[in-house]
Amino acid sequence: MERNIYLSNTDLEEAVSLYLEKLEPAKSKVATEKADIREAAGRVTAAPVIAKLSSPNHNAAAMDGIMVISDRTFSANEANPVVLNRGTDFEYINTGHLIVEPYDSVIMIEDVVVLNDEQVKIMVQAAPWQHIRPIGEDIVAGEMILPENHLIRPMDIGAVLSGGVTEVPVYERIRIGILPTGNEITDTYDSLAKGKIFDTNSWMFRSIVEELGGIGERISPVEDDYEKLKRAVLELAERNHMVIINAGSSAGSKDYTAQIIGDLGELVLHGIAIKPGKPTILGMIAGKPVIGVPGYPGSAFLVFEEIVSPVIRALQRVKAERPALAKAIVSRRIVSTLKYREYVRVKLGKVGKKLIATPLNRGAGVTMALVKADGILVIPKNSEGYEAGEEAPVELVNDLTVIENTIVSIGSHDLIMDYIGSILARKGETLSSAHVGSMGGIMAMKRGEAHIAPIHLLDEETGEYNKAYIEKYLAKEKVVLVKGVKREQGFMVAGGNPKRIFHVEDLKRSDVTFINRQKGSGTRILTDYLLKRSGIEPSDIRGYDRDMTTHMAVAAAVESGTADVGVGVSSAARAMGLDFVSIGFEEYDFVIPEEYMETEMIKNFLQVLRSAEFEKILQELGGYGI
């Protein structure tokens, strides 16, 4: 069995600059053509655009008013107004209109006293050429309007037309072949066989290519077969300026990408010191760039942004834009290896004056982290990461306007948070929920990093929810406990409850595999409370050590048969079509700092919480009370 070995661990900058140097032949393959300037936004000029006509092409009024012969106004002042006769001394004129002989000056209409249809009176003298736009004030025929290699924007369209030019020389749009590969990859989206994975990256790529002004030629996934892959790569390279091969770039046994590039052309580099994204392949086939992009969506997106986009920009002869940077406080410790530059997607929120960055799930396979991210925290190679509370630079994905209108919720997970967020979106607000468990929420509140902390924490002594925890952990902070919803917790089991699990004692059975929630979550505390009350040791339970961070993830594990039972809310069981054995209702409430209670954002949040629309959603989800 042959396996690829990663050839290198090259630094990103080195890899990109090495590769860009090899692009000259590829750039010369980009043809030039004529484009109608009115349709040319986003195109790049292939030669300077020179004005054919001057603008304005005549001396024109710069104001609404009257055009006059300046000589005849010299004696005018407040004490000695001058009366002018229409047709001989003056003529009415509007902004932009032609100044005709013998007139050589314009007086604003505000400075004109109309006596009758034929006469006006003026109290100020008019200097020659005042309020007149001279020929060529804007553009003079023969002047250069746009240089070559200029990315055409809407305002350029106006200027080029003003200069009497309608056709401009541009480079053709860059065509990029996109090849998804892998036996497990399918693009039949109506159902998904076990073991298959939808092809999602190629559509994401095509969409970015179009955003950049290119044309993406995506073909259906090709299976892991050397000859078929080779043929597909060759065909795409023939028709396009560049080819992207997705997946097939890790050291898996069926990864032919590097081999095919080597056989058909030159393998420039395999392996870059970034995480995610290490198994990237850079090659050239027939003078055209061919890039092997890793298959995990997180890696794929990052490699696209950091390597593929700069290559496309270089072919287009456009300078790549650098993302906006901001400084943020890291809300949790982020550990990184010294070996790679690591990219961590983060949620951002403005809490008080602090910009808070909360890391999202770092798994490279996690597309939801791409969707939820407001920014990307870059941890340099040779850095071990950041401690909680440290300041770190973040590349912004979302605009700061959006981030400042974001309610930062850190704490326990519940489906209802997504629905509240969706309703708030109508008001242009975003609800950012970080799921770190109830205790995690309390700690974030203590550090001043959240607007809201949803919690459901059972006090073992009193049997009461939440209050005791706030008194214990947030005694010094001025916070309000806003009553949220009652929700039903219980055992989530497969449909029909085949293993007959009804009581906490059933978790001890050797034929029962449990799936747990993470430490610090309210549900974990509830589970531990139930076990303790029944005198059951965690070590007695098969699967106690395997934990998930959301109700839905636990439900999914039960649904798939990985586990037989987990503790979670009724709505999650219902959403996954599971049976549910109730333990009882708990109180899911919100801790909110007093200082934010009167802000527009929190007022809107509370309004949604009390709305009829939200009550209806609770009823539909099931398992909630108010």
Place this chain on the structure above:
Amino acid sequence: MERNIYLSNTDLEEAVSLYLEKLEPAKSKVATEKADIREAAGRVTAAPVIAKLSSPNHNAAAMDGIMVISDRTFSANEANPVVLNRGTDFEYINTGHLIVEPYDSVIMIEDVVVLNDEQVKIMVQAAPWQHIRPIGEDIVAGEMILPENHLIRPMDIGAVLSGGVTEVPVYERIRIGILPTGNEITDTYDSLAKGKIFDTNSWMFRSIVEELGGIGERISPVEDDYEKLKRAVLELAERNHMVIINAGSSAGSKDYTAQIIGDLGELVLHGIAIKPGKPTILGMIAGKPVIGVPGYPGSAFLVFEEIVSPVIRALQRVKAERPALAKAIVSRRIVSTLKYREYVRVKLGKVGKKLIATPLNRGAGVTMALVKADGILVIPKNSEGYEAGEEAPVELVNDLTVIENTIVSIGSHDLIMDYIGSILARKGETLSSAHVGSMGGIMAMKRGEAHIAPIHLLDEETGEYNKAYIEKYLAKEKVVLVKGVKREQGFMVAGGNPKRIFHVEDLKRSDVTFINRQKGSGTRILTDYLLKRSGIEPSDIRGYDRDMTTHMAVAAAVESGTADVGVGVSSAARAMGLDFVSIGFEEYDFVIPEEYMETEMIKNFLQVLRSAEFEKILQELGGYGI
């Protein structure tokens, strides 16, 4: 004659928020539809998007390697390796592939020692579920992938497909009717009759509308006729979600826009306290926004950005992005009125550590200022402006990456600067030329605000060019004088030289109108030197007081007959088809601070200056020597 009076001088924020409040009925007219997520980038969700399937939909390998039964690895360590048999103890697996029963753990290929085709050896134990992505790790069926009112981006496409969803509910694209008006406006671009103006704004508008994801329905210009305009407005309002009427919004006599809006619906506001852009009209017809945008391109663009775009964004239910801000040093005094908020377009450049903002021509009719601007300096209402050297906030139009690759040239104007800039664009560099005359360049150099100052300054005493001025004004600065080109100065006169102008004495003639260059320009200094030498007083010359800031503008004035003669370079005369009476060659050189001589940017500049390509351009332009 009826004339509109501006109804108000409302603050921009007040105007926009007043108007946005009225938009609810217009928003309800935007229909929803289903879109294929693969084609839905830039669309806005009309309802939450809920996952139909979990992703992954099976327990999958997170690494390339072997899947094993964790129980059988517990005894493995460096001292006691465990041998596993293929088919019973392990199976090879690639990243993303299905974990099948009874396997429950994955060992990375790097940790596997292959003994033969059927056996491997391992030295580390495998924990249950290690390197396995559990079902739903990314997305769990029933989870919300996107909230409503979400602008769909490439990464969202990936996540939605991962969740097994191909069709998403979106709002239809916003349709915007665009109506250019005015008797003088034409959209026949092959020639331009005197007094006519090309319609350029409507194409610029359409391009911005498309950039924002809308659909622009532009129609041909409609003349200033109440009934015709009314019919066009009504028809566009019927078919579209919104209408933009261009021009017809100032107080000119044929400005029917406000009247028509009032007659057909509600005139919400006329007149906003911004400069340029004051005569803006906000109205509603049949519950749809109708906006009268002023005709000058500068005003039009600004009103579009500050008012029309936010309205389109509101109809699309998308939050408008706020432009990035930077702090810049103002290189010249900028005076503003207290009455308006004023927007001044500026060129930006990074000179040393300073970001320098140089104001561009403030005429509202100047499209080239739109093209050349890197940023917009906002002067608040009730501010008198900024002094040179003051720090001011600037909204960035260009990315800072572009600005930092910009050579800032401040000084004398010559056509060759545009050509050098165009060649530099190939290397991803921008040449920003501010035309303030040679003395202006010397002063900018003194203040450390330019990389290059092009000058051609004749010393009256020695008859030498440039050296004396540097010794006098830049004695303390460490600068280098780089020899540029020799260029021919002379009298620019109409073709055939009808007024027979050959000598400086001819300028005194009463039948000759002169056009001058601005004070501080090298050409003005040359002119004054010639007059002095011949004993001619400026007051003897008709037109001495009217000045232009570029050679081309002087040439255009002569070409149009506004003036009979001006002093300028041979290339400008040739570009405008004028006759040229030579005075002699002068030296157009570059002052460059020593510290920048070794920078990549300046080295590239000098390389262009010495290139064969540039020499060829000089020959084609004519009137230059090296």
